[in-house]
Amino acid sequence: MKNSFFNRFVPKQPKFFSLLEHLANILKEAADTLAESMGHVTPQERETYYKKIKEVERRGDQVAHQVLDELETTFITPLDREDINALASGIDDVIDCVNSCAKRINIYNPHGLGEAAKELCRFIQQEADCICKAVNELETFRKNPAALRGYCVALHDLENQADDVYELFIKRLFEEEKDAVEIVKIKEVMQELERTTDAAEHVGKILKNLIVKYV
Amino acid sequence: MKNSFFNRFVPKQPKFFSLLEHLANILKEAADTLAESMGHVTPQERETYYKKIKEVERRGDQVAHQVLDELETTFITPLDREDINALASGIDDVIDCVNSCAKRINIYNPHGLGEAAKELCRFIQQEADCICKAVNELETFRKNPAALRGYCVALHDLENQADDVYELFIKRLFEEEKDAVEIVKIKEVMQELERTTDAAEHVGKILKNLIVKYV
Amino acid sequence: MKNSFFNRFVPKQPKFFSLLEHLANILKEAADTLAESMGHVTPQERETYYKKIKEVERRGDQVAHQVLDELETTFITPLDREDINALASGIDDVIDCVNSCAKRINIYNPHGLGEAAKELCRFIQQEADCICKAVNELETFRKNPAALRGYCVALHDLENQADDVYELFIKRLFEEEKDAVEIVKIKEVMQELERTTDAAEHVGKILKNLIVKYV
Numbered sequence: 001m002k003n004s005f006f007n008r009f010v011p012k013q014p015k016f017f018s019l020l021e022h023l024a025n026i027l028k029e030a031a032d033t034l035a036e037s038m039g040h041v042t043p044q045e046r047e048t049y050y051k052k053i054k055e056v057e058r059r060g061d062q063v064a065h066q067v068l069d070e071l072e073t074t075f076i077t078p079l080d081r082e083d084i085n086a087l088a089s090g091i092d093d094v095i096d097c098v099n100s101c102a103k104r105i106n107i108y109n110p111h112g113l114g115e116a117a118k119e120l121c122r123f124i125q126q127e128a129d130c131i132c133k134a135v136n137e138l139e140t141f142r143k144n145p146a147a148l149r150g151y152c153v154a155l156h157d158l159e160n161q162a163d164d165v166y167e168l169f170i171k172r173l174f175e176e177e178k179d180a181v182e183i184v185k186i187k188e189v190m191q192e193l194e195r196t197t198d199a200a201e202h203v204g205k206i207l208k209n210l211i212v213k214y215v
Numbered sequence: 216m217k218n219s220f221f222n223r224f225v226p227k228q229p230k231f232f233s234l235l236e237h238l239a240n241i242l243k244e245a246a247d248t249l250a251e252s253m254g255h256v257t258p259q260e261r262e263t264y265y266k267k268i269k270e271v272e273r274r275g276d277q278v279a280h281q282v283l284d285e286l287e288t289t290f291i292t293p294l295d296r297e298d299i300n301a302l303a304s305g306i307d308d309v310i311d312c313v314n315s316c317a318k319r320i321n322i323y324n325p326h327g328l329g330e331a332a333k334e335l336c337r338f339i340q341q342e343a344d345c346i347c348k349a350v351n352e353l354e355t356f357r358k359n360p361a362a363l364r365g366y367c368v369a370l371h372d373l374e375n376q377a378d379d380v381y382e383l384f385i386k387r388l389f390e391e392e393k394d395a396v397e398i399v400k401i402k403e404v405m406q407e408l409e410r411t412t413d414a415a416e417h418v419g420k421i422l423k424n425l426i427v428k429y430v
Numbered sequence: 431m432k433n434s435f436f437n438r439f440v441p442k443q444p445k446f447f448s449l450l451e452h453l454a455n456i457l458k459e460a461a462d463t464l465a466e467s468m469g470h471v472t473p474q475e476r477e478t479y480y481k482k483i484k485e486v487e488r489r490g491d492q493v494a495h496q497v498l499d500e501l502e503t504t505f506i507t508p509l510d511r512e513d514i515n516a517l518a519s520g521i522d523d524v525i526d527c528v529n530s531c532a533k534r535i536n537i538y539n540p541h542g543l544g545e546a547a548k549e550l551c552r553f554i555q556q557e558a559d560c561i562c563k564a565v566n567e568l569e570t571f572r573k574n575p576a577a578l579r580g581y582c583v584a585l586h587d588l589e590n591q592a593d594d595v596y597e598l599f600i601k602r603l604f605e606e607e608k609d610a611v612e613i614v615k616i617k618e619v620m621q622e623l624e625r626t627t628d629a630a631e632h633v634g635k636i637l638k639n640l641i642v643k644y645v
């Protein structure tokens with residue numbers, strides 16, 4: 001297959017777009033599972049959710065790798081290969097962050113994560129949603145970039161809101177909580193949730209660059 | 216403008232250099248504001264300084280994005296586009312780190328940051344200064360690289376000195392301070408200050424690569 | 431030398447491979463020194479080992495920089511220049527992580543790091559070993575990729591095992607240790623050891639991409 005001379009010149013546009021859509025859906029699944037896990041606080045449940053999300057993350061890795069493989073063996077790509085690569089790695093990074101959140105919840109096992117953690121999870125879900133919809137625009141955004149532009153703005157806004165929630169929460173945590181070990185546990189988890197919203201916004205920046213470059 | 220065929224072939228060298236100088240000046244402004252903030256320790260003042268620096272950081276983002284836009288629409292660039300891009304991202308990363316320092320001072324709000332934090336801020340200011348001067352050399356360094364080489368050496372030395380200050384400080388902090396929560400607050404801020412000096416040295420490495428490549 | 435017109439067209443394949451082997455051996459040296467340091471727990475000994483490893487890391491920097499220099503001045507390279515560059519940076523990153531582990535042991539100076547830290551060091555040694563052997567395959571893997579493929583699998587497995595050790599350890603640490611300051615010290619060191627095993631696995635991913643691309 002890879003060595004078929006003819007094959008290398010056949011445009012495989014739909015393949016790349018459908019792989020990226022697949023990857024975005026895996027991110028959505030990871031984000032939804034993380035949000036769901038917030039309602040389950042026993043160590044056993046937390047471990048189960050971590051294993052679930054880890055399995056989702058591995059599927060993400062495979063799809064991201066498939067994109068790389070395709071890039072190596074395809075001659076004509078629908079966007080420059082560095083752009084497809086950046087997008088796949090960017091989405092994969094968000095999935096890795098979600099996995100890292102679940103891992104930290106499992107290994108640090110803080111007593112209660114509270115409302116702010118749930119809120120951050122909801123932001124991550126909304127960002128995953130935006131990324132799914134944005135990826136669906138890739139085939140058509142050159143003719144009509146309005147929708148894609150809208151998702152970029154939304155990703156930027158969501159991250160800003162998440163920042164505010166995170167900053168206010170950490171401020172209060174360090175003012176009010178007196179148990180240093182509990183503070184460390186909660187901080188490690190919340191930092192990773194916030195880092196995940198950043199990683200999602202980074203995908204927004206990659207998408208914005210596509211508009212600058214191709215429209 | 217972007218679609219003007221003719222325009223794409225006109226060398227826009229001064230534009231790139233002046234954008235990079237603008238970005239370096241924004242870094243200088245951020246570093247100076249951070250250093251100034253060290254003298255103001257009430258939560259209100261810290262929040263005000265964080266907001267100030269956040270606004271500076273946003274201007275930096277805009278200029279870094281302008282560089283990207285220019286790269287996409289300019290045919291002949293004074294240095295390879297990956298080099299201009301690396302330099303702009305590198306300087307932007309330092310500005311992001313400065314912003315992150317101000318954010319951590321604001322949300323962790325440690326009682327006293329002490330002399331070591333002030334020293335690290337002075338190193339960051341000196342590094343920002345070096346970067347400004349180095350960027351001013353970009354138009355002429357191929358003929359006369361001595362000055363640029365000097366700034367690279369200076370950036371390397373400053374980072375080494377900052378490392379020593381940071382390491383000695385953390386060692387003492389963990390030996391002497393007994394309040395675990397205060398330790399965590401101070402550590403989070405000092406780690407970010409040190410990371411900022413690293414990010415500035417990384418710009419030095421990018422500049423050094425320019426000398427290797429073009430001289 | 432650099433300006434010799436003729437020189438730029440002479441393939442320098444062995445040079446790149448021997449530089450990468452040299453870099454991998456420096457990683458091995460750093461990993462072995464870190465493992466050895468685990469048996470020495472006084473602050474003075476820890477500082478001595480940190481200085482030793484820092485010196486090794488500087489040699490690594492120099493070799494990584496030599497690779498960059500060669501890439502700039504060589505016209506025909508045995509692998510695409512971005513691949514050689516990725517590999518050299520990847521190995522250099524692992525060395526940096528080992529250095530960062532030694533630094534954290536020195537500045538946080540936790541009472542006892544225990545068996546889990548020693549185990550992680552052994553994983554890092556084994557990973558360094560794999561990377562050395564993998565780099566030795568670079569000249570021949572296009573004809574016979576089996577050995578290189580095996581090292582990639584091994585790097586992946588080692589990182590997975592290291593993850594399990596790390597996660598179990600942190601879980602227990604936060605359940606059992608009551609001294610918050612000691613927890614912070616140990617966590618900072620163990621996180622960096624785990625990050626080092628990740629960085630080594632990342633080299634495995636770069637090597638795996640070479641197989642996809644060239645075989």
